[in-house]
Amino acid sequence: MKGFFATYLREFLLLKKRFIRVLISFSINPLLYIFAFGIGLGKNITIGGKSYLEFLIPGLISATSMMQAFAINVEINIARFYLKIFEEFQSSPISHFSYALGEVLSGVTRAFLATFIILVISFLAGVKFYLNFYFFLTVFLNAFVFASLGLASAMLIKSHADQALVTNFIITPMMFLGGTFFPTENLPFFIKPVIEALPLTITSHTLRSIALYNSFKYSSLFILLVIAIISFMIALYSIKGAKN
Numbered sequence: 001m002k003g004f005f006a007t008y009l010r011e012f013l014l015l016k017k018r019f020i021r022v023l024i025s026f027s028i029n030p031l032l033y034i035f036a037f038g039i040g041l042g043k044n045i046t047i048g049g050k051s052y053l054e055f056l057i058p059g060l061i062s063a064t065s066m067m068q069a070f071a072i073n074v075e076i077n078i079a080r081f082y083l084k085i086f087e088e089f090q091s092s093p094i095s096h097f098s099y100a101l102g103e104v105l106s107g108v109t110r111a112f113l114a115t116f117i118i119l120v121i122s123f124l125a126g127v128k129f130y131l132n133f134y135f136f137l138t139v140f141l142n143a144f145v146f147a148s149l150g151l152a153s154a155m156l157i158k159s160h161a162d163q164a165l166v167t168n169f170i171i172t173p174m175m176f177l178g179g180t181f182f183p184t185e186n187l188p189f190f191i192k193p194v195i196e197a198l199p200l201t202i203t204s205h206t207l208r209s210i211a212l213y214n215s216f217k218y219s220s221l222f223i224l225l226v227i228a229i230i231s232f233m234i235a236l237y238s239i240k241g242a243k244n
Contacts, residue, residue: 006094007102011075012109026068026114030121033060037181039125047183050212057122058129058207059180064118065111065139066200069147070171072107073163076154096239100151104232107147108140115139129211134221138210141224142203146171148231155238179204199227 015022038053045052122129129135153166177187178200187195195201206220 004098004102004105007099008105011072011103011106014075015106015109015113022110022113023117026064026117027121030060030064030114030118034121034125048212053125054127054129054212055208056181057118057127058211059178059204061115061118061139062142062200062204062207063175063178063180064114065143066146066203067171067175068114069107069111069143069145070150070153070167071110072103072147073150073154073157073166076103076151077157077163080154096236100148100232100235100239103151104144104147104235107150108143111139111143111147112136130214132210132214134216135207135210138203138206138216138221138224141221141228142199144228145199145224145231148228148235151235152231152238155235155241174198174200177201179208199224 034053034056038056041052047055119129119131153163157163157166177195178184178198179195180200184192184195184201184205202220202223206216206224209216
């Protein structure tokens with residue numbers, strides 16, 4: 001496990017060094033969405049007996065934790081192709097599992113930091129939720145899934161341009177369609193089953209159910225756990241196949 005701690009500690013120290021800048025950057029988008037959609041557009045809108053702001057924030061936590069966890073692909077890409085740090089990991093006695101776990105948990109850390117920022121903003125806005133162990137477990141599983149996929153994409157994709165394509169054509173559409181800003185029940189019937197099966201949609205539904213009604217389905221957590229394991233296996237496979 002020393003390899004895991006070495007990998008994670010490097011990423012943690014980089015995050016700590018840029019903490020203020022990271023804190024500010026993680027705060028901007030949630031603030032804009034909350035003020036523009038939750039307070040501005042949704043001031044007089046209710047969904048399921050709750051204000052639109054209450055509806056929005058759990059979805060925003062789901063989407064933001066996804067984005068921040070997946071964003072490790074950019075850091076890894078730079079470290080791999082420009083700083084040649086990945087070559088050092090390859091030549092060191094660190095297993096692929098330890099390296100993958102360290103990188104993925106660094107993405108999870110970023111996701112939780114973004115989550116806590118949104119919760120603080122929500123508290124200051126006067127919005128209160130049910131927060132329990134299962135709420136944060138759901139955030140963890142969601143972040144683990146997308147951090148694993150971020151690591152896999154960093155290993156398989158060869159340029160920043162291609163990384164941007166993945167974000168623009170997969171991650172961003174998922175953010176807007178995965179139950180973040182509106183109920184998925186309103187989607188057309190031919191696309192609804194696909195959207196409902198996405199991990200982000202499952203996360204949005206689960207977090208919203210816990211935060212607003214203090215209830216959830218254990219099956220949703222099990223599905224996220226299975227997806228997290230599969231995603232991590234994909235990340236491991238991509239590391240083994242990566243060539244510089």
